[in-house]
Amino acid sequence: MKKTLSILAAGVMAASLMAGAAVTAYADDITIWVAEEVTDFTKEKANEFLSSNPDFSGFSVSVEPVGEGDAAKNVLTDVEGSADLYGFAQDQLARLVSAQALTPLMGDNAAFVSENNDAGAVSAASMGDMIFAYPLTSDNGYFLYYDSSVVTDPTSLDQILADCEAAGKGFYMEINSGWYQTAFFFGAGCSLSYETDEMGNFTSCNVDYASENGVKALKAIIALAESPAFHNGSSASNAANCAAIVSGTWDSSVVKDMFGDNYACAKLPSFTVDGEAIQMSGFGGFKLMGVKPQVDADKLAACQALAQYLSGEEVQLARYNAKGWGPSNLNAQADDAVKSDVALSALAEQLAYAIPQGQYPNDYWSLATSLGDSVISGDYKDASDETLMSALQSFQDSCISYAK
Amino acid sequence: MEEKKSIGSRIGAFFRWIGRDLADIGITFARGDWKTRISFLVVGLGQILRGQYVRGISVLCLAAAMLFYIFGFGLSYLKDILTLGTQGRGFNPDGTISLGDNSFLILLYGILTIIVILALVLVWRINLRQNREAQELLAQGKALPSNRKDLYSVLDRNFDKTLLALPVLGIFVFTVLPIIFMICVAFTNYDYNHQAPAKLFTWVGLENFRNIFSIGGEGYGGTFFTVLAWTLIWAFFATFLNYFLGMAVAIMINKKGIRFKKLWRTILVMTIAVPQFVSLLYIGKMFASDGLVNAYLLKWGLIQKAIPFWTNPTYARILIIVINLWIGIPYMMLIATGLLMNIPEDLYESARIDGANSFQMFFKITLPYMLFVTGPFLLTQFIGNLNNFNVIFLLNQGRPQSMNLKGGAGYTDLLVTWLYKMTINDTDYKMAAVIGIMVFIVTAVISLVVYNFLPSVKDEEGFQ
Numbered sequence: 056m057k058k059t060l061s062i063l064a065a066g067v068m069a070a071s072l073m074a075g076a077a078v079t080a081y082a083d084d085i086t087i088w089v090a091e092e093v094t095d096f097t098k099e100k101a102n103e104f105l106s107s108n109p110d111f112s113g114f115s116v117s118v119e120p121v122g123e124g125d126a127a128k129n130v131l132t133d134v135e136g137s138a139d140l141y142g143f144a145q146d147q148l149a150r151l152v153s154a155q156a157l158t159p160l161m162g163d164n165a166a167f168v169s170e171n172n173d174a175g176a177v178s179a180a181s182m183g184d185m186i187f188a189y190p191l192t193s194d195n196g197y198f199l200y201y202d203s204s205v206v207t208d209p210t211s212l213d214q215i216l217a218d219c220e221a222a223g224k225g226f227y228m229e230i231n232s233g234w235y236q237t238a239f240f241f242g243a244g245c246s247l248s249y250e251t252d253e254m255g256n257f258t259s260c261n262v263d264y265a266s267e268n269g270v271k272a273l274k275a276i277i278a279l280a281e282s283p284a285f286h287n288g289s290s291a292s293n294a295a296n297c298a299a300i301v302s303g304t305w306d307s308s309v310v311k312d313m314f315g316d317n318y319a320c321a322k323l324p325s326f327t328v329d330g331e332a333i334q335m336s337g338f339g340g341f342k343l344m345g346v347k348p349q350v351d352a353d354k355l356a357a358c359q360a361l362a363q364y365l366s367g368e369e370v371q372l373a374r375y376n377a378k379g380w381g382p383s384n385l386n387a388q389a390d391d392a393v394k395s396d397v398a399l400s401a402l403a404e405q406l407a408y409a410i411p412q413g414q415y416p417n418d419y420w421s422l423a424t425s426l427g428d429s430v431i432s433g434d435y436k437d438a439s440d441e442t443l444m445s446a447l448q449s450f451q452d453s454c455i456s457y458a459k
Numbered sequence: 460m461e462e463k464k465s466i467g468s469r470i471g472a473f474f475r476w477i478g479r480d481l482a483d484i485g486i487t488f489a490r491g492d493w494k495t496r497i498s499f500l501v502v503g504l505g506q507i508l509r510g511q512y513v514r515g516i517s518v519l520c521l522a523a524a525m526l527f528y529i530f531g532f533g534l535s536y537l538k539d540i541l542t543l544g545t546q547g548r549g550f551n552p553d554g555t556i557s558l559g560d561n562s563f564l565i566l567l568y569g570i571l572t573i574i575v576i577l578a579l580v581l582v583w584r585i586n587l588r589q590n591r592e593a594q595e596l597l598a599q600g601k602a603l604p605s606n607r608k609d610l611y612s613v614l615d616r617n618f619d620k621t622l623l624a625l626p627v628l629g630i631f632v633f634t635v636l637p638i639i640f641m642i643c644v645a646f647t648n649y650d651y652n653h654q655a656p657a658k659l660f661t662w663v664g665l666e667n668f669r670n671i672f673s674i675g676g677e678g679y680g681g682t683f684f685t686v687l688a689w690t691l692i693w694a695f696f697a698t699f700l701n702y703f704l705g706m707a708v709a710i711m712i713n714k715k716g717i718r719f720k721k722l723w724r725t726i727l728v729m730t731i732a733v734p735q736f737v738s739l740l741y742i743g744k745m746f747a748s749d750g751l752v753n754a755y756l757l758k759w760g761l762i763q764k765a766i767p768f769w770t771n772p773t774y775a776r777i778l779i780i781v782i783n784l785w786i787g788i789p790y791m792m793l794i795a796t797g798l799l800m801n802i803p804e805d806l807y808e809s810a811r812i813d814g815a816n817s818f819q820m821f822f823k824i825t826l827p828y829m830l831f832v833t834g835p836f837l838l839t840q841f842i843g844n845l846n847n848f849n850v851i852f853l854l855n856q857g858r859p860q861s862m863n864l865k866g867g868a869g870y871t872d873l874l875v876t877w878l879y880k881m882t883i884n885d886t887d888y889k890m891a892a893v894i895g896i897m898v899f900i901v902t903a904v905i906s907l908v909v910y911n912f913l914p915s916v917k918d919e920e921g922f923q
Contacts, residue, residue, distance in 0.1 A: 287748065295754070416651075418885065421885060425860040429862045429863075431859065
């Protein structure tokens with residue numbers, strides 16, 4: 056215990072001890088955390104902004120590479136010591152708002168976000184009626200990548216599996232993730248969403264997984280897990296024997312290398328339960344940039360202006376051209392280069408079936424992994440409808456218990 | 460019963476000691492001259508008045524620094540320690556934030572302040588003792604130790620204290636204080652919904668302990684006992700299988716007539732040369748559903764469908780133990796090789812003359828000797844395996860999880876990896892702290908009980 060406790064506590068303590076210093080020490084320096092691949096890009100753009108805006112000449116920026124997932128974790132461990140601006144995936148918004156790690160946007164700032172971005176991105180940046188962050192991308196969804204020499208019909212899951220089995224290749228989908236699982240449940244007509252208040256608390260849960268539709272979806276997941284071609288995973292670089300994979304735009308270059316000339320993308324397939332074909336749904340997701348709460352009003356203004364610039368049309372388009380991040384800005388989306396991207400158009404096609412991802416309590420993701428792992432371990436192999444229903448009932452009860 | 464009695468008598472002795480000490484303080488005051496008595500109020504003044512400037516000024520400075528900390532900083536946190544803060548933080552209309560109470564810092568600095576107050580009492584007591592000694596020396600007509608002698612004593616008679624000062628301070632700040640802090644967290648509701656500095660957390664008494672032992676419903680009991688059972692099973696197999704198989708390999712290589720002894724040893728030691736985390740990561744990958752092992756079995760037509768090595772709880776547990784053998788056997792072989800060569804050859808010779816076969820010789824000579832020598836080593840191995848974070852986490856992160864387990868635990872999670880997941884993934888500090896205390900209890904009980912049964916402890920002279 057000694058060792059683990061002390062590591063744990065020393066970390067938390069060191070973080071909090073630094074907290075006091077961090078608020079005051081570098082008052083003129085705006086720190087930014089973004090994903091590693093756009094670090095240099097962001098640094099260049101932020102400096103361009105500062106040099107063209109003499110109002111903020113007293114400020115300087117330092118950009119550090121911190122991935123979107125880590126950023127939220129680091130911020131939550133130590134709000135005061137974190138960066139002034141940071142990029143994060145929108146599923147972390149509720150956690151961050153409830154830890155008061157984001158400055159709510161008001162007046163012109165809120166209007167800027169709601170007027171310039173697509174509706175899904177705006178709702179993803181909101182809690183209650185309040186907007187908390189600036190959308191950076193509208194590409195955090197998933198769709199199907201496939202090898203066109205193996206897969207003959209990318210619209211049917213059964214056909215994809217049959218083709219993969221025949222070729223001795225794998226179909227990859229991370230069904231023990233709460234993010235990918237919803238492709239089945241939402242497709243079958245179930246819903247799972249949470250109401251939140253402006254403090255980031257979850258007030259109520261709308262869920263109907265314990266229903267006929269839920270059982271259909273779970274049956275489809277179980278059937279998928281039983282296929283010899285199935286592998287649980289969503290990272291293309293870890294997929295060893297892959298003919299089709301459900302993943303997002305961030306994997307496009309890896310998949311392109313893997314499939315070569317046979318590289319192809321499509322919306323997600325439909326699955327068949329009891330003779331009924333159901334189109335897969337899923338989450339549409341977004342990357343956001345948030346502003347840390349500031350004690351100093353001048354610095355807050357500088358941070359807001361910089362975040363607006365980094366999430367505006369010009370920079371979003373530049374970021375697409377440089378790094379392939381799909382824009383959330385409406386004007387940038389209308390650009391010809393963006394429209395002709397294969398992966399982005401498959402995603403756009405899928406987003407028509409997808410549900411803009413709202414806020415989910417952190418426990419939901421753990422719970423969904425448990426459900427997926429239970430399916431993969433064969434807990435529900437040949438299970439009766441009643442067994443499945445009771446499993447879904449307990450899942451649903453747990454989901455509801457997270458909102459209080 | 461004997462254990463209990465001794466604890467009882469120790470507690471009694473403690474209170475008697477406090478009583479004696481209080482009486483001693485009274486006597487010091489009653490018999491003290493005015494210089495001693497004034498030191499009750501101003502620490503160190505008596506020493507200074509008697510010309511013992513070094514002693515006087517050092518205790519005076521210490522006490523002053525502590526008082527400065529307590530009144531200048533500590534008390535503002537200590538006053539809230541019963542509630543851990545009442546004033547939340549909020550946003551102002553202009554978008555800036557006004558900071559409220561920080562439960563985390565209140566708890567941390569509150570504890571620190573209590574410790575400083577205790578230390579202050581200690582300094583005050585030391586100061587009284589110095590006064591009394593000085594007064595008694597003077598009454599006997601002897602001279603007081605000079606200031607120069609006092610100064611030199613930190614390099615001479617008190618050199619141990621000088622040397623230990625820094626390490627003790629470090630251990631206090633980085634180990635003792637965090638442990639006290641984390642034990643306290645187990646009695647609060649510090650979790651995702653009560654995260655400092657944005658939200659306040661507060662004391663909840665034994666609520667978290669009730670949760671960890673309550674089975675059924677939303678309680679963590681079922682999960683806790685599943686994880687605890689696997690932790691013990693894992694530690695048992697990981698320790699003893701490695702031990703006996705490592706010893707067996709060493710005996711085989713040591714056997715007379717085996718050729719290329721050095722070659723075999725070198726091959727086994729090669730596994731040590733590759734860093735453990737590298738080999739664990741790639742072996743974990745090899746057994747994945749699309750990994751090398753499954754790919755070849757499928758290719759050769761031995762199986763029709765990938766074997767769920769990591770996703771089936773039973774397979775995963777067995778595989779982890781087996782892979783751990785591969786890491787552990789070479790180490791054990793090295794240790795056993797050295798020890799086996801130390802067993803006096805004449806023991807075997809006389810056994811052979813008496814007509815013992817090799818099994819009898821192993822169980823009557825080799826094994827007792829090995830157990831005697833490696834008993835404490837086995838115990839530390841067992842305790843180490845209870846907390847063997849690396850192997851579990853690098854191989855499969857404690858997966859598979861299940862709907863039957865709460866709190867994100869998986870079937871191959873040890874208590875310590877579950878604790879890690881709780882803190883990092885679920886920010887559930889309160890339950891993690893409880894698990895931490897449980898890990899301590901389990902390891903402490905096992906260590907104490909087993910230690911007292913070790914042959915090398917019970918019978919120190921055994922193989923002399």
